[in-house]
Amino acid sequence: MKSFIRRTMKITVLTLIVVGLLAPFLILGMSSFAHEWRWPQLLPASFSLRAWTVVFQDSQLWEALFVTAVIGMLVIVLNFLLGLPAGRALAYEEFKGKSLIETLLLLPILVPSLAIGMGLLFTAIRLGMADHWIGVVLIHLVPTLPYTIRILRAGYENIGWKYEEAARNLGASPFTVFKTVTFPLLFPSIRAVAALSFVISISQYVLTALIGGGQVITLAMIYYPYVSGADRPVTAAFSLLFIVLTIALLLMFESLFLRSRKKV
Amino acid sequence: MFKNPWKKCGIGLVGIFLVAIFAGCTNSESGQTDEHSENSASSEALLEQPWEKTEAAAENSQVNLYMWGGDEGVNRYIDNWVAPRLKENYDITLKRYPMDITEVLQKLQTEKRANKETGVMDIIWINGENFKNAKENGLLWNSFSDKLPNFKKFIGQDRADLQTDFGTPVEGMEAPWGKVQYVFFYDAAHIKKPPQNFIELAQWVKENPGKFTYPEVQDFTGSGFMKHLLYDKMGRDVLENELYREELTNEHGDAVWQYLNDIQPYLWKNGENYPASLTELDRLYSQGEVWMTMGYNEARAERLIEDGTFPETTKSFIMEPGSIGNYHFLSIPFNSPNKAGAMVAINELLSPEAQLEKMQPSVWGENTPLSLEKLSEADQEKFKNIERGDSVLPSEQLEAAYLNEMDPAYTEWLKENWMSEVVQTTH
Numbered sequence: 001m002k003s004f005i006r007r008t009m010k011i012t013v014l015t016l017i018v019v020g021l022l023a024p025f026l027i028l029g030m031s032s033f034a035h036e037w038r039w040p041q042l043l044p045a046s047f048s049l050r051a052w053t054v055v056f057q058d059s060q061l062w063e064a065l066f067v068t069a070v071i072g073m074l075v076i077v078l079n080f081l082l083g084l085p086a087g088r089a090l091a092y093e094e095f096k097g098k099s100l101i102e103t104l105l106l107l108p109i110l111v112p113s114l115a116i117g118m119g120l121l122f123t124a125i126r127l128g129m130a131d132h133w134i135g136v137v138l139i140h141l142v143p144t145l146p147y148t149i150r151i152l153r154a155g156y157e158n159i160g161w162k163y164e165e166a167a168r169n170l171g172a173s174p175f176t177v178f179k180t181v182t183f184p185l186l187f188p189s190i191r192a193v194a195a196l197s198f199v200i201s202i203s204q205y206v207l208t209a210l211i212g213g214g215q216v217i218t219l220a221m222i223y224y225p226y227v228s229g230a231d232r233p234v235t236a237a238f239s240l241l242f243i244v245l246t247i248a249l250l251l252m253f254e255s256l257f258l259r260s261r262k263k264v
Numbered sequence: 265m266f267k268n269p270w271k272k273c274g275i276g277l278v279g280i281f282l283v284a285i286f287a288g289c290t291n292s293e294s295g296q297t298d299e300h301s302e303n304s305a306s307s308e309a310l311l312e313q314p315w316e317k318t319e320a321a322a323e324n325s326q327v328n329l330y331m332w333g334g335d336e337g338v339n340r341y342i343d344n345w346v347a348p349r350l351k352e353n354y355d356i357t358l359k360r361y362p363m364d365i366t367e368v369l370q371k372l373q374t375e376k377r378a379n380k381e382t383g384v385m386d387i388i389w390i391n392g393e394n395f396k397n398a399k400e401n402g403l404l405w406n407s408f409s410d411k412l413p414n415f416k417k418f419i420g421q422d423r424a425d426l427q428t429d430f431g432t433p434v435e436g437m438e439a440p441w442g443k444v445q446y447v448f449f450y451d452a453a454h455i456k457k458p459p460q461n462f463i464e465l466a467q468w469v470k471e472n473p474g475k476f477t478y479p480e481v482q483d484f485t486g487s488g489f490m491k492h493l494l495y496d497k498m499g500r501d502v503l504e505n506e507l508y509r510e511e512l513t514n515e516h517g518d519a520v521w522q523y524l525n526d527i528q529p530y531l532w533k534n535g536e537n538y539p540a541s542l543t544e545l546d547r548l549y550s551q552g553e554v555w556m557t558m559g560y561n562e563a564r565a566e567r568l569i570e571d572g573t574f575p576e577t578t579k580s581f582i583m584e585p586g587s588i589g590n591y592h593f594l595s596i597p598f599n600s601p602n603k604a605g606a607m608v609a610i611n612e613l614l615s616p617e618a619q620l621e622k623m624q625p626s627v628w629g630e631n632t633p634l635s636l637e638k639l640s641e642a643d644q645e646k647f648k649n650i651e652r653g654d655s656v657l658p659s660e661q662l663e664a665a666y667l668n669e670m671d672p673a674y675t676e677w678l679k680e681n682w683m684s685e686v687v688q689t690t691h
Contacts (some may be wrong), residue, residue, distance in 0.1 A: 035329050036572040039551045050571055054336045059343045059360075088443035125378040206367065213371055213384050214330055225334030225362050228543060231573065234336065 002183075005194040025243070031236035053231030055241065060217050068202050068218040069245065073131060075140045076194050079148040082141070083193065087152030087184030092161050109146045113207050121210045131213035139211045140176055140204055144197040151196070186258065194253050219245070279529065281341065307603050311406060315413055319354060321604035326357040328602075329609070331389040333362025337567055341627050350612055356605055361385075365394050372403040372597055374513040383599035386606040390438060391592040398595070407436030407606060414614040415439055418634040423506070426591060426633070431672045438593035439610050440633035442622070444561040445589040445662050446488050447580045449655070454555045458581035462496045465583065469527045470605040475555045477532035477539060483680040485542040485559045488588060490678050493520055495585050495667060508673035521685040528686065538687070550574055559594055560590070562662055563629035566653040570626070578655050587664040591633055616643045625653045631662075 019206030032051045034044035055061065090102060108116075120129060120139060127219065163185065167177045183190070205220045215220070224239040303658060327350070331682060333339055339360065347358040367387050375383050390398060398404050409415050418441065419426065426440055427433065450458050454475075459465040469476045479486030495503055495521045499513055528535035532554050539545040542559050549557035550573045568574040594613065596606045616639055619632040629652065636644055652659075 034572075038575075039553065046572075048572070058336075058339070113568075118370060121371065121374045122378050125375060125380050130380075131384050209363055209367040210371060212375075214328075214363040214368075215384055217361070221362055222333065225332055225364065226336075227334075228541075229334040231336075231571070232547075 010185060021153070025240075028236045028240055032233050034233055038230075048233075051231075051237040054234050055237045058222060060222060064219050064222050065241075066184055066244070067133065067216060068220075069249070071137055071140065071216075071218060071250060072198045072201045072249065074137045075144060077192060078137065078141055078196050079144055079197045080190070083148035083152050084168065086149045088156050090153045091156035105149050106146050108142045117206060117210045122208075124211050125162060130211060131215045133212070133216045134214045136208055136216045136218075139203045139207050140197075142207070143204065144200050145194055145207075147200070148193045151189050153185045153192050155186045159185045191253070191257075195246075198249050202242065202245065273500065278523055286432050292308065307405065310603055310607065311408065315411070318604045318607055322354060322356055322602070322608040324355045325602050325605040326359060327386045327609045328359050328361060328607040329387045329389075330361045330363050330368050332364055333360075335628075337628055339628070341622060345621055345627075346609075346613065346618060349618070350609055353612070356609060358609060362557060365390060369394060369398055369403065372398070372599070373401060375599055376401070376403060382601050383597060384601065385401070385597050386600040386602045387594050388591065388597060388610060389441070390595050391590065392432075392669075395429050395434075395438060395593065396432040398433060400539050401618045402600055404437045405598050407601060407614055408596060409434075409436040409439040412439060412607060412611040412614060414611050418614065418638050420635065420638070422612060423635065425563055425589075425666075425668060428669075429593065430590065430669050434593075435466070435597050438595035439614060440591045441594045441610075441613060442562075443591050444629075444635045445582075445587045446492065446560050446630070447562045447582050447587060447657065447662075448556055448558045449565050449578055449580050450556045451549075451552075451572070451575050451577050452579045453575065453577040455667055459583060461584035462493060466523065466527050469530045472555065473530045474532050474534075476527075476530070477535075477545065477554055478544055478558065479545050480538040480540060480687075481679050483539075483541045485545070486538070487678055488560065489558060490520070490524075490672065490682070491588055491670060492585075493523060493582070494670065494674060494678075495588070496524070500585055500667065502665075503670045503674070504668045506671065508671040509679075513674070513677050516552070517681070517685075521681070524686045545634055546573075561630050562587075562655070563625060563631075563656045565655040566625040569653075569655060580636040580655050580657055582657065582661070582665050586667040587604075587662065588667045588669060590669050613683075616647075617638075620646055623647070623650055623652070625651070625656070629653070629656075631659075 030044060033047045033049070035046040035048040035050070037044040058064075086105065090098070090105075120142070123137045124130040124139070127135075129138065159182070163181050164177050167181045168174075172180070202218065203220055204218075205224045208216065208218050210219060211222075212218070219238075219242065223235075223242070226234050226238060229235075291330075310321075330343075331338075339362075342358070342360045348361070350356040350358045361486065365388070368385065372383070373387070393633075410421050429438065433679070448458070455468075457467050465476075478489040481487050481490060494516075497516045502509070502512060531538075532548065539548060542557075545554070545557050546568075548554045550568075562580065565574055565578050565580060569576055569578050594610050596603055596610075600606055616634065619634055620643070622628045623630065623632055632647070636647055639647070656680070
């Protein structure tokens with residue numbers, strides 16, 4: 001009897017979760033095909049492919065998808081290059097001014113990017129990085145790196161340095177330690193960092209527009225103007241495209257990791 | 265504690281990154297001055313030389329057009345009609361970049377401060393407040409519009425309605441591209457006879473509680489609604505082409521607020537909430553929650569009806585004392601790398617053919633700034649014969665009701681007081 005109740009409860013909760021997760025997608029999908037969908041109709045009166053035609057007829061769509069994906073992946077790579085050492089240092093080391101540095105590293109997400117956007121553009125112009133994708137990649141570090149460092153620091157703190165020490169005592173080189181001990185243990189944090197920095201990077205509009213000067217056209221540059229319009233199907237179609245892009249990247253990341261783990 | 269190979273490396277990398285960013289601030293500006301003088305010298309000449317020379321200079325060049333990209337009809341018009349035409353006729357490659365005017369101006373402002381004399385934008389789409397800011401901050405190139413053959417032929421410098429843009433003298437710094445008028449839209453399935461003036465509108469609102477609202481004053485369309493009310497309460501002769509007078513707002517202000525307070529309880533959500541933008545009002549209208557919407561561009565409902573956003577029974581109306589209209593313009597930034605190309609492209613956008621195509625309801629639908637009487641007989645016929653659609657009022661009616669934008673100081677006055685006079689008052 002007890003187990004029956006537990007099972008029904010389990011199933012109910014699971015169904016609720018699945019419905020709660022899937023319903024927004026279903027509604028988005030339906031809106032993107034809806035022709036006339038007015039309250040109080042439960043389903044659209046008729047369907048059309050117009051919104052998707054608009055999306056795929058955009059002369060810059062394919063270029064934008066490519067640019068968005070490449071910038072997003074470079075942002076992930078840079079986040080690891082800078083975030084892994086920084087997170088580790090903050091987790092394991094004690095040094096003078098540590099809390100100051102921590103606050104400094106967190107600042108970019110506390111200050112709205114619009115407020116610093118102009119100053120960053122000014123600097124980018126001086127450095128000759130304005131209107132160029134390199135500048136955009138670097139500027140996307142501003143809203144992503146603070147999160148990365150936080151997440152990786154927490155990850156390192158969870159593992160503790162003793163595993164690494166043990167491996168080192170057994171004669172492993174720092175690189176082998178990282179590859180066989182730290183990386184697999186840290187993987188949940190690493191996955192979170194990859195997903196988060198990618199999502200943040202692809203949804204940047206203001207920073208991309210300012211530093212990229214409109215010359216670097218990402219998906220957000222095409223999509224955002226439509227959000228300010230009343231055209232719901234087109235907005236819905238673009239939103240789905242965003243989601244698909246993110247999922248594709250995460251799947252790719254996941255499969256890469258699985259393969260590397262099999263080799264070990 | 266064991267030796268940590270990552271520590272130094274990590275702090276070092278972050279350090280290098282920070283240094284690189286701050287170092288940028290002190291970089292020298294050498295190399296930019298030469299470019300600057302050369303650029304401005306040749307651009308001055310552009311305004312003196314015969315048009316053929318400008319066309320020749322523009323040949324085989326790229327022109328970057330920066331404009332808001334949220335309307336696929338407009339985007340398609342530029343990409344599929346204008347761009348191929350410029351390529352064919354002048355060997356100009358027109359590239360459209362979607363960017364909001366706010367970011368465009370921020371960017372230009374920063375480039376100005378950084379002395380970047382060779383930018384990336386050749387043409388920007390601008391009007392009103394933004395034009396005022398750009399002009400006052402020296403972000404625009406020069407007075408160029410009367411050098412364009414099509415401007416000279418079909419518009420001319422003496423048009424009374426084109427001397428100012430929302431009160432800011434135009435002085436040739438921008439060339440008019442389109443003309444829109446403020447109209448109200450209603451669903452004829454629910455409303456048989458739309459109101460003819462503000463008194464009838466108030467009656468209608470009270471008879472149909474919850475079916476009307478207007479965007480809040482911070483929204484362009486919201487302040488537009490209230491400006492019509494100002495015209496109604498203060499009178500046309502003291503507002504049109506006149507400067508702001510404080511005694512007018514002192515004298516008539518109460519009547520304006522009283523009207524808005526009077527209808528407030530009968531608005532959508534009992535007037536406790538106002539839509540934050542025209543987009544929100546349009547959504548309410550498209551969902552059938554309210555039965556009226558409004559806005560600049562008398563023809564904007566056509567395509568919304570076609571794609572199913574607005575009900576097919578959507579029609580438009582204007583009320584006494586008239587319908588405020590304005591123009592939007594194209595301009596050339598101070599640091600455009602291809603000013604000759606920009607001039608040729610703008611000239612082409614002002615051609616009767618390009619304007620005619622733009623006015624088709626399936627393309628864009630908005631009105632032209634060209635003076636029809638200056639066109640050839642054949643072109644006049646074509647403009648008159650455009651089927652603008654059932655939701656668009658006849659052009660005679662629109663023209664007869666045309667009201668100029670008033671001094672922007674009145675908009676400021678509305679923005680300063682609406683919240684305290686209307687929203688925060690209790691009933």
